[in-house]
Amino acid sequence: MLLVADIGNSSTVLGIRESGGAxxxxxxxxxxxxxxxxxxxxxxxxxxxxxxxxxxxxxxACLASVVPPLTALxxxxxxxxxxxxxxxxxxxxALGIRLDVDEPAQVGPDxxxxxxxxxxxxxxxxxxxxxxxxxxxxxxSVDGAFLGGIIAPGIESGFETFTGATALLPRIARSHPQSxxxxxxxxxxxxxxxxxxxxMVDGLVARIREEWDPTARVIATGGLSGVVGPDCxxxxxxxxxxxxxxxxxxxxxxxxxxA
Numbered sequence: 001m002l003l004v005a006d007i008g009n010s011s012t013v014l015g016i017r018e019s020g021g022a023x024x025x026x027x028x029x030x031x032x033x034x035x036x037x038x039x040x041x042x043x044x045x046x047x048x049x050x051x052x053x054x055x056x057x058x059x060x061a062c063l064a065s066v067v068p069p070l071t072a073l074x075x076x077x078x079x080x081x082x083x084x085x086x087x088x089x090x091x092x093x094a095l096g097i098r099l100d101v102d103e104p105a106q107v108g109p110d111x112x113x114x115x116x117x118x119x120x121x122x123x124x125x126x127x128x129x130x131x132x133x134x135x136x137x138x139x140x141s142v143d144g145a146f147l148g149g150i151i152a153p154g155i156e157s158g159f160e161t162f163t164g165a166t167a168l169l170p171r172i173a174r175s176h177p178q179s180x181x182x183x184x185x186x187x188x189x190x191x192x193x194x195x196x197x198x199x200m201v202d203g204l205v206a207r208i209r210e211e212w213d214p215t216a217r218v219i220a221t222g223g224l225s226g227v228v229g230p231d232c233x234x235x236x237x238x239x240x241x242x243x244x245x246x247x248x249x250x251x252x253x254x255x256x257x258x259a
Contacts, residue, residue, distance in 0.1 A: 041081025113246030
Protein backbone atom coordinates (compact mmCIF):
# COMPACT_ATOMS: atom_id res chain seq x y z
CA MET A 1 0.00 0.00 0.00
CA LEU A 2 1.19 3.50 -0.88
CA LEU A 3 0.28 6.62 1.09
CA VAL A 4 -0.12 9.51 -1.35
CA ALA A 5 -0.56 13.15 -0.40
CA ASP A 6 -1.47 16.30 -2.31
CA ILE A 7 -0.43 19.22 -0.10
CA GLY A 8 -2.13 22.49 -0.99
CA ASN A 9 -2.36 25.92 0.55
CA SER A 10 -5.81 25.39 2.07
CA SER A 11 -6.09 21.62 2.45
CA THR A 12 -4.09 18.43 2.21
CA VAL A 13 -5.61 15.36 0.58
CA LEU A 14 -4.31 11.98 1.70
CA GLY A 15 -5.08 8.63 0.13
CA ILE A 16 -4.21 4.96 0.24
CA ARG A 17 -3.34 3.55 -3.17
CA GLU A 18 -3.48 -0.12 -4.06
CA SER A 19 -0.88 -1.69 -6.32
CA GLY A 20 -3.37 -1.66 -9.20
CA GLY A 21 -3.68 2.10 -8.98
CA ALA A 22 -7.05 2.54 -7.24
CA UNK A 23 -7.39 5.03 -4.37
CA UNK A 24 -9.23 2.96 -1.77
CA UNK A 25 -9.28 5.39 1.15
CA UNK A 26 -8.99 9.16 1.27
CA UNK A 27 -9.06 12.02 3.76
CA UNK A 28 -8.98 15.81 3.52
CA UNK A 29 -7.40 17.78 6.36
CA UNK A 30 -6.57 21.45 6.79
CA UNK A 31 -3.09 22.57 5.72
CA UNK A 32 -2.08 23.82 9.15
CA UNK A 33 1.52 24.99 9.35
CA UNK A 34 1.32 25.35 13.12
CA UNK A 35 0.92 21.65 13.91
CA UNK A 36 3.93 19.77 15.21
CA UNK A 37 5.19 16.56 13.58
CA UNK A 38 3.94 14.64 16.62
CA UNK A 39 0.45 16.12 16.23
CA UNK A 40 0.39 15.24 12.54
CA UNK A 41 1.75 11.77 13.28
CA UNK A 42 -0.99 11.13 15.85
CA UNK A 43 -3.58 12.27 13.31
CA UNK A 44 -2.17 9.96 10.66
CA UNK A 45 -2.21 6.98 13.00
CA UNK A 46 -5.81 7.73 13.98
CA UNK A 47 -6.93 8.01 10.36
CA UNK A 48 -5.18 4.82 9.30
CA UNK A 49 -6.44 2.76 12.22
CA UNK A 50 -10.06 3.93 12.09
CA UNK A 51 -11.99 0.70 11.67
CA UNK A 52 -9.51 -0.95 9.31
CA UNK A 53 -7.06 -3.80 9.66
CA UNK A 54 -3.32 -3.90 9.21
CA UNK A 55 -3.62 -4.90 5.55
CA UNK A 56 -4.28 -1.23 4.76
CA UNK A 57 -1.11 -0.01 6.48
CA UNK A 58 1.08 1.84 3.96
CA UNK A 59 4.59 0.63 3.33
CA UNK A 60 5.70 3.68 1.33
CA ALA A 61 4.70 7.32 0.88
CA CYS A 62 4.85 9.89 -1.90
CA LEU A 63 4.08 13.59 -1.41
CA ALA A 64 3.27 16.31 -3.94
CA SER A 65 3.33 19.77 -2.45
CA VAL A 66 3.13 23.46 -3.29
CA VAL A 67 3.87 24.41 0.35
CA PRO A 68 7.50 23.47 1.23
CA PRO A 69 7.17 23.97 5.03
CA LEU A 70 4.24 21.54 5.08
CA THR A 71 6.20 19.06 2.98
CA ALA A 72 8.92 18.91 5.62
CA LEU A 73 6.34 18.71 8.43
CA UNK A 74 4.39 15.83 6.90
CA UNK A 75 7.55 14.00 5.83
CA UNK A 76 8.92 14.10 9.38
CA UNK A 77 5.61 12.90 10.80
CA UNK A 78 5.43 9.98 8.34
CA UNK A 79 9.00 8.89 8.95
CA UNK A 80 8.80 9.19 12.74
CA UNK A 81 5.31 7.83 13.38
CA UNK A 82 4.68 5.42 10.49
CA UNK A 83 8.26 4.20 10.13
CA UNK A 84 8.35 4.60 6.34
CA UNK A 85 10.51 6.79 4.11
CA UNK A 86 8.54 9.53 2.33
CA UNK A 87 9.44 10.50 -1.24
CA UNK A 88 8.65 13.84 -2.83
CA UNK A 89 6.88 13.85 -6.18
CA UNK A 90 8.61 16.14 -8.69
CA UNK A 91 8.76 16.41 -12.44
CA UNK A 92 11.32 14.20 -14.20
CA UNK A 93 11.62 12.99 -17.77
CA ALA A 94 11.18 9.43 -16.47
CA LEU A 95 7.50 10.23 -15.92
CA GLY A 96 6.98 10.00 -19.68
CA ILE A 97 5.33 13.41 -20.02
CA ARG A 98 6.65 16.83 -21.10
CA LEU A 99 6.28 20.36 -19.81
CA ASP A 100 5.89 22.34 -23.03
CA VAL A 101 5.78 25.78 -21.39
CA ASP A 102 8.11 28.77 -21.11
CA GLU A 103 8.81 28.28 -17.38
CA PRO A 104 8.76 24.53 -16.69
CA ALA A 105 10.39 24.97 -13.28
CA GLN A 106 7.34 26.99 -12.16
CA VAL A 107 4.81 24.23 -12.89
CA GLY A 108 3.42 22.94 -9.60
CA PRO A 109 3.71 19.23 -8.80
CA ASP A 110 -0.09 18.98 -8.56
CA UNK A 111 -0.36 20.05 -12.21
CA UNK A 112 2.39 17.60 -13.15
CA UNK A 113 0.44 14.85 -11.37
CA UNK A 114 -2.77 15.84 -13.16
CA UNK A 115 -0.97 15.74 -16.51
CA UNK A 116 0.40 12.25 -15.86
CA UNK A 117 -2.92 10.96 -14.53
CA UNK A 118 -5.04 12.24 -17.39
CA UNK A 119 -2.50 11.04 -19.96
CA UNK A 120 -2.50 7.51 -18.55
CA UNK A 121 -6.09 7.30 -17.33
CA UNK A 122 -7.96 9.24 -20.02
CA UNK A 123 -5.84 9.17 -23.19
CA UNK A 124 -6.40 11.91 -25.74
CA UNK A 125 -6.51 15.68 -25.79
CA UNK A 126 -7.74 16.81 -22.39
CA UNK A 127 -8.44 19.80 -20.18
CA UNK A 128 -8.23 19.17 -16.44
CA UNK A 129 -10.27 21.58 -14.31
CA UNK A 130 -8.94 21.33 -10.76
CA UNK A 131 -11.16 22.95 -8.12
CA UNK A 132 -8.75 23.79 -5.31
CA UNK A 133 -7.65 26.97 -3.55
CA UNK A 134 -7.45 28.27 -7.10
CA UNK A 135 -9.30 26.81 -10.06
CA UNK A 136 -6.63 25.48 -12.42
CA UNK A 137 -7.13 24.57 -16.07
CA UNK A 138 -4.42 22.15 -17.26
CA UNK A 139 -4.19 21.60 -21.01
CA UNK A 140 -2.72 18.22 -21.96
CA SER A 141 -1.95 17.04 -25.50
CA VAL A 142 -2.52 13.58 -26.95
CA ASP A 143 1.15 12.68 -26.46
CA GLY A 144 1.23 13.75 -22.82
CA ALA A 145 2.58 17.29 -23.00
CA PHE A 146 1.45 19.89 -20.50
CA LEU A 147 0.82 22.86 -22.79
CA GLY A 148 -0.05 25.38 -20.11
CA GLY A 149 -3.44 26.59 -19.01
CA ILE A 150 -5.15 29.02 -16.67
CA ILE A 151 -5.09 29.80 -12.95
CA ALA A 152 -8.37 31.40 -11.89
CA PRO A 153 -9.82 32.36 -8.48
CA GLY A 154 -11.17 29.46 -6.44
CA ILE A 155 -14.69 29.11 -5.12
CA GLU A 156 -13.61 29.21 -1.47
CA SER A 157 -11.64 32.40 -2.04
CA GLY A 158 -14.76 33.90 -3.60
CA PHE A 159 -16.73 33.28 -0.43
CA GLU A 160 -13.89 34.56 1.75
CA THR A 161 -13.77 37.78 -0.27
CA PHE A 162 -17.45 38.41 0.36
CA THR A 163 -17.59 37.42 4.02
CA GLY A 164 -14.22 38.85 4.98
CA ALA A 165 -14.33 42.20 3.21
CA THR A 166 -18.04 43.02 3.31
CA ALA A 167 -19.16 44.06 6.78
CA LEU A 168 -22.92 43.60 6.31
CA LEU A 169 -22.83 40.11 4.80
CA PRO A 170 -23.08 37.14 7.20
CA ARG A 171 -20.96 34.01 7.02
CA ILE A 172 -22.58 32.00 4.23
CA ALA A 173 -22.70 28.23 3.97
CA ARG A 174 -21.06 26.73 0.87
CA SER A 175 -24.20 25.30 -0.68
CA HIS A 176 -25.43 25.13 -4.23
CA PRO A 177 -28.18 27.59 -5.23
CA GLN A 178 -31.55 26.10 -6.14
CA SER A 179 -32.33 28.94 -8.54
CA UNK A 180 -30.33 31.48 -10.50
CA UNK A 181 -32.56 34.33 -9.39
CA UNK A 182 -31.85 35.05 -5.74
CA UNK A 183 -34.66 36.12 -3.42
CA UNK A 184 -32.43 36.77 -0.38
CA UNK A 185 -29.02 38.33 0.15
CA UNK A 186 -27.56 34.93 1.04
CA UNK A 187 -29.01 33.37 -2.12
CA UNK A 188 -27.63 36.27 -4.18
CA UNK A 189 -24.12 35.59 -2.88
CA UNK A 190 -24.41 31.82 -3.35
CA UNK A 191 -25.52 32.31 -6.94
CA UNK A 192 -22.77 34.84 -7.56
CA UNK A 193 -20.04 32.53 -6.31
CA UNK A 194 -21.25 29.11 -7.47
CA UNK A 195 -23.07 30.29 -10.58
CA UNK A 196 -20.12 32.48 -11.42
CA UNK A 197 -17.78 29.51 -11.10
CA UNK A 198 -19.95 27.43 -13.42
CA UNK A 199 -20.09 30.21 -16.01
CA MET A 200 -16.35 30.80 -15.70
CA VAL A 201 -15.52 27.12 -16.27
CA ASP A 202 -17.81 26.78 -19.27
CA GLY A 203 -16.63 30.08 -20.75
CA LEU A 204 -12.91 29.41 -20.35
CA VAL A 205 -13.20 25.83 -21.61
CA ALA A 206 -15.00 27.14 -24.70
CA ARG A 207 -12.16 29.59 -25.33
CA ILE A 208 -9.48 26.89 -24.90
CA ARG A 209 -11.32 24.49 -27.21
CA GLU A 210 -11.78 27.22 -29.81
CA GLU A 211 -8.09 28.11 -29.75
CA TRP A 212 -6.68 24.60 -29.42
CA ASP A 213 -8.83 21.48 -29.94
CA PRO A 214 -12.65 21.47 -30.08
CA THR A 215 -12.70 17.74 -29.28
CA ALA A 216 -10.68 18.00 -26.04
CA ARG A 217 -12.31 16.11 -23.19
CA VAL A 218 -12.80 17.93 -19.87
CA ILE A 219 -12.09 16.12 -16.60
CA ALA A 220 -12.97 17.85 -13.32
CA THR A 221 -11.10 17.09 -10.11
CA GLY A 222 -10.43 18.68 -6.73
CA GLY A 223 -12.41 19.09 -3.54
CA LEU A 224 -15.43 20.85 -5.04
CA SER A 225 -15.50 19.03 -8.38
CA GLY A 226 -18.45 16.93 -7.23
CA VAL A 227 -20.41 20.06 -6.31
CA VAL A 228 -19.70 22.36 -9.24
CA GLY A 229 -18.76 19.86 -11.94
CA PRO A 230 -22.26 18.43 -12.55
CA ASP A 231 -23.58 21.90 -13.41
CA CYS A 232 -20.78 22.68 -15.86
CA UNK A 233 -22.00 21.80 -19.34
CA UNK A 234 -18.43 21.55 -20.58
CA UNK A 235 -17.35 18.89 -18.04
CA UNK A 236 -17.35 15.39 -19.49
CA UNK A 237 -16.46 13.45 -16.36
CA UNK A 238 -15.51 13.94 -12.72
CA UNK A 239 -12.60 12.15 -11.05
CA UNK A 240 -11.93 13.59 -7.57
CA UNK A 241 -8.92 11.27 -7.13
CA UNK A 242 -7.13 12.32 -10.33
CA UNK A 243 -4.23 14.11 -8.62
CA UNK A 244 -3.67 11.28 -6.13
CA UNK A 245 -3.69 8.78 -8.99
CA UNK A 246 -1.03 10.83 -10.78
CA UNK A 247 1.16 10.90 -7.68
CA UNK A 248 0.84 7.12 -7.41
CA UNK A 249 1.71 6.52 -11.05
CA UNK A 250 4.61 8.92 -10.67
CA UNK A 251 5.95 6.94 -7.73
CA UNK A 252 5.84 3.78 -9.83
CA UNK A 253 7.74 5.42 -12.68
CA UNK A 254 10.30 7.30 -10.60
CA UNK A 255 11.01 4.51 -8.10
CA UNK A 256 10.26 1.28 -9.99
CA UNK A 257 12.42 -0.85 -7.71
CA UNK A 258 10.29 0.01 -4.67
CA ALA A 259 6.81 0.27 -6.22
